[in-house]
Every structure is written in structure tokens, then in C-alpha cells.
Amino acid sequence: MICRDKMVLIQLGRRPAARYSFLPVASIPKGKRMHVNGQDTTADHERFMRRAILLAKIAHSRNNTPVGSVVVLDGEVVSEGIENLPAGSSVTGHAEVLACQMAVDKTGKSLLERARLYTTAEPCFMCSYVIRQCEIALVVYGLETPIVGGITSSLPVLTDTSISGWKPPPGVLGGILREECRQLRAAGHQ
Numbered sequence: 001m002i003c004r005d006k007m008v009l010i011q012l013g014r015r016p017a018a019r020y021s022f023l024p025v026a027s028i029p030k031g032k033r034m035h036v037n038g039q040d041t042t043a044d045h046e047r048f049m050r051r052a053i054l055l056a057k058i059a060h061s062r063n064n065t066p067v068g069s070v071v072v073l074d075g076e077v078v079s080e081g082i083e084n085l086p087a088g089s090s091v092t093g094h095a096e097v098l099a100c101q102m103a104v105d106k107t108g109k110s111l112l113e114r115a116r117l118y119t120t121a122e123p124c125f126m127c128s129y130v131i132r133q134c135e136i137a138l139v140v141y142g143l144e145t146p147i148v149g150g151i152t153s154s155l156p157v158l159t160d161t162s163i164s165g166w167k168p169p170p171g172v173l174g175g176i177l178r179e180e181c182r183q184l185r186a187a188g189h190q
């Protein structure tokens with residue numbers, strides 16, 4: 001179980017002795033921390049990630065890259081994204097973009113500053129831009145995307161604090177159900 005104290009450690013960038021690996025999270029704005037931390041448990045993260053994994057499997061069954069995403073607001077899933085590429089025709093059909101757009105359509109952008117995005121893979125540059133524009137509070141992902149990821153690549157669009165005019169980046173929590181997400185990616189490469 002992830003208690004509030006552990007989440008604070010995560011925000012300070014220390015790696016807790018757990019089976020998950022956590023990336024440094026130093027940038028959750030103070031006003032959002034209590035809300036985000038007060039609700040999070042490992043069981044919560046895994047429950048929402050399992051939903052994202054299910055969506056990823058649906059994407060795979062449609063000959064698309066197996067990635068799935070959900071946006072959670074106040075403990076409830078408010079939108080879902082099923083990757084729509086490469087079989088789909090939209091060049092922006094990534095699961096995170098689709099989930100964010102649906103969340104904006106359903107709730108309005110202002111509420112998303114206390115929302116969480118769960119996604120099976122670390123968001124790419126494009127999705128990171130969208131997440132930043134939506135001002136989502138916390139991004140929880142399963143498996144790193146080192147080449148084009150917005151956190152671990154050489155262009156950390158999701159977490160960069162130096163982009164002029166952009167609000168502070170979301171908090172980031174990586175490695176939730178990583179092995180399941182790794183198997184998804186492997187299935188996508190077969």
C-alpha cells in the first residue's frame with residue numbers, strides 16, 4: 001500500500017523499496033498534492049492500470065499498437081483511449097490523446113487539474129504536449145518508452161520545467177504493472 005508518506009518520498013525523487021520503480025516527482029503543485037496523495041493506494045493504481053491494459057488489448061485486436069489509457073477524476077474513470085494507430089487513419093490517434101480529448105469534452109478542461117492519466121506506456125512527445133496542455137495532475141504509466149517518451153528520453157516534454165509559458169508539469173509515477181505492460185509491447189512487436 002502506498003501511504004501518503006511514501007508518495008512524498010516519490011515527490012522528493014527517492015526510490016522506495018518496492019517492486020515498482022518511481023521516477024522523481026518534484027513538480028506536483030502544492031495545491032494538488034493533498035488531493036492526489038490522499039486517495040492513492042497501490043490497489044487504486046493497479047485497478048486503473050488494469051483497465052488501461054484491457055483497452056490496450058482491444059487496440060491490439062484491431063491491429064493497432066497495444067496501448068490503452070484512462071483519465072480518472074475523483075476516483076472515477078471519466079474517459080478512455082484505445083490506440084488507433086497504425087490501422088486507423090488519424091495521425092494523432094494515440095490512446096493518451098484520445099483519452100484526454102474525451103475527458104475535456106466530458107468534464108471541461110478546468111477539472112483536469114486534479115485528474116490522473118493512467119497509460120500502459122510512457123507518453124510520447126505528442127501525448128506529453130497534450131497532457132501538459134490539459135494540466136493533468138498525475139501521470140501513471142506502466143512501461144518506459146525510452147526513445148520517444150516524454151519523461152525518459154532526451155526530450156522530456158512531459159516533465160521539463162524550463163519551457164517558457166508552460167505551467168508546472170504533472171507528477172509522474174512509473175512502473176505500475178510493468179511486467180504486464182512489457183508483455184503487451186512484446187505482443188505488439190510480433
Ligand SMILES: [Zn+2]
Binds near residue numbers: 094095123126
Ligand atoms: Zn503518444
